[in-house]
Amino acid sequence: MVTYFIRRLFWLFPVLLTVSLVTFIIMRSAPGGPWDTDSERRQVDASTTKSLNAYYGLDKPLWRQFTAYVFGDTNDVSHKFVCGMVCGNLGPSYRQRGRSVQNILFEAPPQQTFWQSRFGYSLRLGVAALAFAIIFGIPIGMMAALKQNTAWDYFGLFIATSGISVPSFVLAIFLIIIFGSWLHWIDIIVDNWIELKYWIMPATVLGFGTMAFTARLTRSAMLEVLRQDYVRTARSKGVAEQFVVLRHMLKNALIPIVTILGPALAGLVTGSFIIETMFSFPGMGRAYVQAISQRDYSMIMGTTVVYALLVAVANLSVDLVYVFIDPRIRLEE
């Protein structure tokens, strides 16, 4: 068991290495570079570009730039070894001078907490979306299963099917136009994300697909549990209906749902950049989209690797959680 997980953990390294290599190759085959225009969108002259390239080591051979980014290299100026990605150093940002990528992603502006950092914002939005998904998804799935083949069931199934298939940004368009433009219930353009009410829309939109998935999963798990012998036994010995439903049925039906929570959260945190762009949300996804258009190489590399790591760890956590939750499962050594 333990060796299995250690092996899986070690397997993360080649995966992340390949991910960064692929990103590096595609990124560098793109025309243009980080110094095409300066912050005022003026053209940068050739001598400045040359000295910038030398300063950031972009004049070295490509393979050396890659190993320098991933493993580290000696600095030409101070002649000291600077450790790369393997030490958690994601490199200096080329567009936000003086800040490193890990600084941009994980550190908040002065006098603010971690939660105000790019990653903190995305994480909070992901948690809010997941909370929405669970709070609405599980009851909808339960109702649909307990009242199978009634209007409740069809309503739940309709929500589930449409939620799974209709993409979140299309849903966002509908909600923004209806509630923002026509009914004026919410502000379309928000510049402070301190007030809680502004979080409702992006969290709902982001979490809707997961909510639908949770509802569908709950329904099918409940339907399976519904016909189990121990449920009939509980009923026949006179256990009150709400205890049968909550203790005997729901508790067992929740097993598959608990296991998807990790990947669901990772999916919500990493998959939110279109929603972040739509709502001008100050999270990681929007920073990433900007970095791509600005050719901020280290920012693109760093964020991609952080995303890939999140997804990989979340997938690993599923297997781990399974073993703890369901004693029937044994993993091969």
Next chain:
Amino acid sequence: MAVQTVQNNKVAELDIFRPSRSLGAEAWSRLIRNKAAVTGLIIITIFTFIAIFASVIAPENPLQINAGKRFLPPPFFKGSTNIKSESQFLLGTDSLGRDVLSRVIYGARISMVVGFIPTFIILMMGTFIGMIAGYVGGRLDNILMRLTDVIYAFPDLLFFIIVMVALRESFIGRLMNGLILLFAALAIVNWVGVARLIRGQVLSLKEKEFVEAARCIGATDFRIMFRHILPNSLGPLIVSAAFSIPGLIITEAILGYLGVGLRPSTNPADIFITSWGVLMLDGQSAINAQPFLLLSPAICVALVVLAFTFLGDGLRDALDPRMRGTQ
């Protein structure tokens, strides 16, 4: 007694004279009894017709720029501004005064093509690789499956964005306004799911008696793979195709909406002029005055995607009745 005999005879008659039907016909009859699946099928057919005959159906020229008629609201809608709508433009006009309805109709072309062609490539690649991995096994299987692990770990939308931005100006990025590049990017990521599915099928099927029998009479590996195992895993393959199409349509719309999708065409000779994602990007700037520039492509995407999901659900129930209601 007599009554029972008559009944028995009837049952016997029914059983004997029931015409034999192939598996496909059996599945088809189950499919068309499913109302949701039939609705989905009808919607898909309608949109396919719209896509093919866009040039006949579109009331206006989708490239005709009408100066001074920017963001006209549709006749049935009163926008926040007091711009007078014109009855000629049923869904209003866009940022250059072009007819929205015609552009949405032309947009169907790209969405349908992006749904179908990469799915075909994905099925081919995935089936071939999954089949080899599952059948040959051993080290080759290991290498191929580790490759799929890596592709799984790569956040796919990020991959599409990087590829589309990076190779936009390259040779392949210019072919058909970037459509070929989009197909390639979509196919490279999505064959993984199909390959895993087929591999699993092959692993369980290759131990079955009919494969053993085929081997006994001296069938070649190639024949066993493609004449015995493949037809038996067609069901899950068809279902996964039906679910892959809406995913691809959504991806194209997202990329278009982020401004990294296909480049809009101004050449009237082009078959593919604009896509729903690009239209939505355009519509975002006039959300109050002309919301239908944003709404109509969004509704189309939602409709098509829902239709494919209903059809996919129906197909799964029809092709494998044991799966009914479990998902």
